Amino acid sequence: MYNLCDLHLHSKFSWDAKLSIDEIIKEAQINNFKYIGLTEHIDFWDDHTQNYLKFNYDGYTESIEKARELNLVNICKGVEVGEIHVYPDRFNKFLEGKQFDLILGSIHTIGDYTPVFDEYFEQYKNVKDAYKAYLEEEYELVKYGGFDVAAHITFMHRTGGKFFKDFNYNSFKNEIDDILKLMISKKIGLEINTSGMRHFANGPVPDFDIVEAYIKLGGDIITVGSDAHSQKDIFYGIKETFSVLEKLGVKEITFFKNRKPEKIKIKNEEKN
Ligand SMILES: [Zn+2]
Numbered sequence: 001m002y003n004l005c006d007l008h009l010h011s012k013f014s015w016d017a018k019l020s021i022d023e024i025i026k027e028a029q030i031n032n033f034k035y036i037g038l039t040e041h042i043d044f045w046d047d048h049t050q051n052y053l054k055f056n057y058d059g060y061t062e063s064i065e066k067a068r069e070l071n072l073v074n075i076c077k078g079v080e081v082g083e084i085h086v087y088p089d090r091f092n093k094f095l096e097g098k099q100f101d102l103i104l105g106s107i108h109t110i111g112d113y114t115p116v117f118d119e120y121f122e123q124y125k126n127v128k129d130a131y132k133a134y135l136e137e138e139y140e141l142v143k144y145g146g147f148d149v150a151a152h153i154t155f156m157h158r159t160g161g162k163f164f165k166d167f168n169y170n171s172f173k174n175e176i177d178d179i180l181k182l183m184i185s186k187k188i189g190l191e192i193n194t195s196g197m198r199h200f201a202n203g204p205v206p207d208f209d210i211v212e213a214y215i216k217l218g219g220d221i222i223t224v225g226s227d228a229h230s231q232k233d234i235f236y237g238i239k240e241t242f243s244v245l246e247k248l249g250v251k252e253i254t255f256f257k258n259r260k261p262e263k264i265k266i267k268n269e270e271k272n
């Protein structure tokens with residue numbers, strides 16, 4: 001029996017998500033997840049619908065504390081922060097007086113474009129350049145640091161998969177290795193984000209060939225997250241991902257408390 005864990009979930013404290021924390025916990029019980037991570041969006045640009053200044057930290061904290069009193073599931077109180085390296089001062093200001101268990105670092109925009117939309121790819125004559133630009137930005141984010149886990153390091157492939165079906169680790173081995181090595185040296189974890197499985201990537205972002213490369217290079221902080229923003233996506237592909245990890249010989253995945261990694265055995269041996 002797997003110790004199922006989903007460390008990338010958005011509740012309605014994120015501007016683009018619908019589920020209440022209570023609803024997420026109910027789903028965790030139904031689906032036998034003992035560990036969940038709420039990772040609400042924090043973005044910094046000025047004309048954002050809900051940028052960092054409008055995030056309801058007190059409400060979020062209170063809801064999590066109430067949920068924890070029920071003792072039904074281990075809850076990681078996290079945030080998913082976009083483009084920290086572009087807004088270092090705003091990021092530091094945001095963190096003042098706040099406590100989190102986990103900070104995910106993400107690239108959602110490059111300049112005025114977001115790789116969720118075709119327009120991002122249409123800027124480039126060759127789709128490979130669009131992928132390369134994303135990986136270069138990801139490298140800059142990791143180089144700046146300040147977060148615990150790099151979320152969806154090949155996010156561009158989620159939509160880009162319709163233009164670049166054959167993309168894999170070997171397409172940009174050098175660039176990806178540089179990112180992975182830097183993450184390992186800075187003790188930044190790797191997230192397997194299953195949202196790619198329900199989009200054009202047809203697999204997690206990053207896919208397992210990149211996860212294997214991370215492990216071979218010496219990385220051992222792996223998290224798994226569905227990146228659900230609504231009920232239909234909650235825990236999507238997590239069980240499948242655990243079974244692939246087991247086949248790859250991975251024994252533990254990572255949960256976070258107070259921004260420190262805690263290993264969890266992927267399988268509960270006693271029940272087998
Ligand atoms: Zn994201």
Ligand SMILES: [Zn+2]
Pocket residue numbers: 008010080227
């Ligand atoms: Zn997310």
